Amino acid sequence: MSPLFAFQLRRVARNRQFVFFTVLLPALFTVFLTEIIGGQMAGAAERQDVAASIMVSMMAYGAIGAALGATIRISFDRASGWLRQLRVTPVPQTEVFAVDVVVGVLLTLPSLLVVALVGRFVSGVQLDPGTWLALVAALWAGSSAFVALGILVGLALDEKAAGGAIGILGVVLAALGGLWWPVEMLPGAMRGLAYTLPSYWYAELGRGVVSGGWAIAAVLVLAAYTAGFGALAVLVARRRPLYAVAG
Amino acid sequence: MESAPALEIRGLTVRYGSTVAVDDLSLTIPRGQTVALLGANGAGKSTVVNAVLGLLNPAAGSLQLLGRDPRDAVRAGSVGAMLQHGGLPTEARVGEVIDLVRRSFPTAWPLDDLVVTAGIDGLLGRPVDALSGGQRQRVLLALALAGAPPLLLLDEPTSAMDVEGRRAFWTTMRGLADRGHTVVFATHHLDEADAVADRVVVVAGGRVVADGTTAEVKAGVSGRTISFTAAPDRRLDGIPAVTAVSREGATATLVTADADTTLRALLADGGLPDLEVRGATLEDAVLSLISTRGTTPMGATR
Structure with missing residues (x-):
């Protein structure tokens, strides 16, 4: 294991804000929303459906926050001069970049797993072992779109702008993408917008797995977003290397 | 490669847009020398340092560090540097950062000795975010030394230090030369060049305007x-x-x-x-x- 990888992972794990927003908050939301909305449902089957849907939304919400929150660090590390300092050590730039991507990908897992556990043991969501596995695997793979987005924002924007952008992106992706409430509750124009957001398709991917199938459209849209954000990130990195001075 | 000079700069020209920051500058530094790049702010000292480290692309000229291209020399661990815009990561302890950098080099400065040499006694367990300006600067020096590289480039290493800190730092720098390291440092303090360097290269307008021993x-x-x-x-x-x-x-x-x-x-x-x-x-x-x-x-x- 690369020493830099362990180093970066330890840094993020130390960040209480990160743990709170990406693991604790989605887990609490899962419990409360299921309690409030699910409680209004009469039938057990209906409650089951609502609980599963909320759990998937919160898995998506947590994973998006984790993917963005972990990768935005590129911007902070540039601003502090740390990336420039690393550039004058033998650590290859490709490794610095790859480690941030891998850390982003890996750190979506705690959100997915914790919310899934809360869904299973607190909300009482019942799925086959295979479906549980497929759900976590699908959402983990799908989170790559948001890792790519976070890397792009972290590379393109400076510390303050990037911090703000990540916050706004998180809220917009969740609110308009139907993670906090069903897209059907949004007014017409906003609903149209929702269907263009990767967060909507990310949740669709999860709901598809829960209902026993694969949402092909969701897979394609997320793959396209990953490729698009990734390509843009590479373009930006070429123009403005990691070690470039912030500002 | 064994006989290559520590640093060989030939005809280096660096432009920022239409501004010529370094203008056809040539400089050869044999191994073991302690050289001060003396010049005012904006004279081109940092640009030279950054070009030597491969942090920017020169418009013209060639650079060789111990017989290698800048990027190769950095990758090979032949050079350690304190940068003007270098910095430390947040959410990490000093010891962790130093450990990371030491492990990235093929050779490492023994930790106990590094702590003494860089003057970071008692700081290893400290969170980076809790360091004072002078302490940060000394930790950055420790990072430059961490891999015991033969060539050291220090860009205004004492800029964040008080008078006492600077004097202590000079002693450290003289000690590096005694151990056989080639030290190139940029400064705009004449006293610093005088106290530490055995060769002074005066840079103005991106050119060498004087070069010789301190006495010369x-x-x-x-x-x-x-x-x-x-x-x-x-x-x-x-x-x-x-x-x-x-x-x-x-x-x-x-x-x-x-x-x-x-x-x-x-x-x-x-x-x-x-x-x-x-x-x-x-x-x-x-x-x-x-x-x-x-x-x-x-x-x-x-």
């Missing part, structure tokens, strides 16, 4: 200062023995190694209204040498 540079710059009122179209370049030229309003000031020769040439070229010739003090002369505003270094064309 002192001798070379402690010539005479000639000032007079010069018409705007008066040519001030190519005058013999002149080591630096500056214009402030209508007054032209020239530092010369040989006042006799210079005055003869000036008189042949026209009158010298308000002529004033004085013996330059060392401080005066170096200040004049390194002042970049309006300076035309030797032989430069306008």
